[in-house]
Amino acid sequence: MTNSTLKPKLRLLSDEGMAKIHQQSLEVLENVGMNINHKRSLEVLGEAGAKMEKDSTRVRFPKKLVEDSLKLVPDRVVYGARDPEHDLVAEIGGDFHTRPLTGGEGYIDLETQEWRKVLTKDLVEWITLADGLENVDYVASIYPDDMNLATRDVYILRMMLEYSVKHLEVQPYTGTGVRYMVEMIKAVQGGSDEVKKRPLLSVLTSALTPLQFLPYALDILFTVGPLNIPIEMNTMPIAGATAPMSPAGTLLLANAEMLAGITIAQSAFPGMPLMYAVRNLMLDAWTGLSLQGRVETSMIAGAMAQMCAELYKMPSNLFGAVSDAMVTDAQSIMERTIKVLLPALAGTNVIAGLGHMEHCYTYDPVQLVLDDDLIGMVRRIMRGIEINDDVLGLDAILRVGPGGNFLTDDHTLKYFKTEYFTPKSTNRWVRNVWKSKGEKDANELARERARKILAEHRVEPLDPKLLAELDKIVAAADKAAADGELTHAHGGGSIGSLVEQYITEGK
């Protein structure tokens, strides 16, 4: 049977446009360069042929070095999971995967619907929902405000390991903290070799736009590099503030920063799995806020997905199910629908940000549940309209003929489930029935679904001995923080040297 199905595809850039952005990115890196305040990176880049000045952190990248580094980036990234059924592969031309937002600090309480800071007690709720929702493929966490901030990223990983069997992503706030995360993953997976094969953890690290890397960000990279742990290489350019105002200019600057990150990673660890993970914003010219939901940010994400899929042949990880709205209202759905569709149709490998509200600041569990449906719809779009002799149903039309119906035809029975995606939090009633069921809107239906998942969804428990070991690692991180070896601050020379010591210890 021949299959003539088209996988839908959107292009936002012409071939000439992509080539120009790429060429000018190389110009930016060769002529302007980046400030890289990280000794080990400077050594590696120096050996690789980058141009440096004495007593300066400015690094200029020869075009050939960048081009050669790009060739080393794998076209697929393996995400391991505690339950191997949830292992994922992100690869060019493959289906996209999803993860929730990470990094925000506000929370819409599931029951009161009031905004408040994220609390430690919310961790189990958020992780359980993310683990229990079928269209959330891997888990990233909320960041509580009422705990030891220096080690909360470490503690969050411990909680995710207990309450999720999916792949886990952490946005670390210190390079040193990652040491403890790696120890936990090794404990769960039974050693470095297992971690290298299918790492349970991926981490996000970020450039400081425009054109800088802080020490902590590269500490993270150098800590996970030897273990094949995937990096979400991130930058957050703000059009009109830290990047040129135009979409094209934001695209150029962000792309240059991505290429610099790729060059550092591949010079240090050739073949290191990387995701191109830009989270671009724009400066609202009236309020001065950095916004995520404006439509041009979606166009930029779509253009990046296209460049990764077509030009760089490397996986991308982009926003995503996000919005600047305060609540899950019409604005939220308008913005996030476009923000998911454009990069998905342009071939991205990961849609991030599920549950995101208020320009990256707030998490909403109800929105997370609604995003599960939204992603289901977009997945259905990405499957395309299947065309083959059987699904076309010529035989069924012959059987039924003029004036008949397809209600009980075999073709109906065969395809009513597989050809259609059924959302879980939408109304499919006539008005009278809807009224008799309490006039619930989609938000209320999603809230009920959240409660049901929280009441019913449980994962395979970790061995208590293993859990105790994880707690010991968290305690060691807390002690290091108390001793001043690990701080919440983004930067700090001593952290770099600690990590260096850790790496040279033969990890």
Add this chain to the structure above:
Amino acid sequence: MDSLEKTFQFVVEGHWKEMPDLAKEALDAGNQSGDILKALVSGMDTVSEEWRVGNMFIPEVLISAKAMHAGMDIIRPHLSAADVKLRGVVVIGTVQGDLHDIGKSLVGMMMEGGGFQVYDLGVDVSAAKFVEAVKEHEPDIVGMSSLLTTTLPFMRDTIRSLEEAGLRDSIKILIGGAPVTPEFAESIGADGYAPDGATAVDMAHELVG
């Protein structure tokens, strides 16, 4: 598994093509036709329940109904008159001036699935045709459907004609369709309004007691 259990299972799984042979086999094995009927009906009860809680879907329910009827056709000659009537008889149609077929057909099939003997009069059914059909089939329930506000008055006309023919007291009347409301049903003297096929079957069961 004996042939009665198998009969039940074939209804639940919707094996309508294989059902006639199975029903013959069950008769040959010496089962009472009434017991085979019970297996068929209890299969449909299970299907209805599974569908109500969201584990089965309309195309599956209809295929199960098709399987049940395939079995019924084989055992009917062996059944007593009371058994043949099953849970009741329904006459159903879309009212005069209205050509909308599929919703009414769906309700009819769901009624069959619910164990009713259904006579589907089709679309654009005049009041006179309804009266004629009630005389012929002696139903317990008459179902009327309309999708157009402009054809709603024909529901009222049909009920009047049934009254004039002296048939109204022998039947219950159920109506449905997009413009129909419970208030309208009451205002024209119908016995009930169902917003969908599921409710229609439930109400039919209630109305025939």
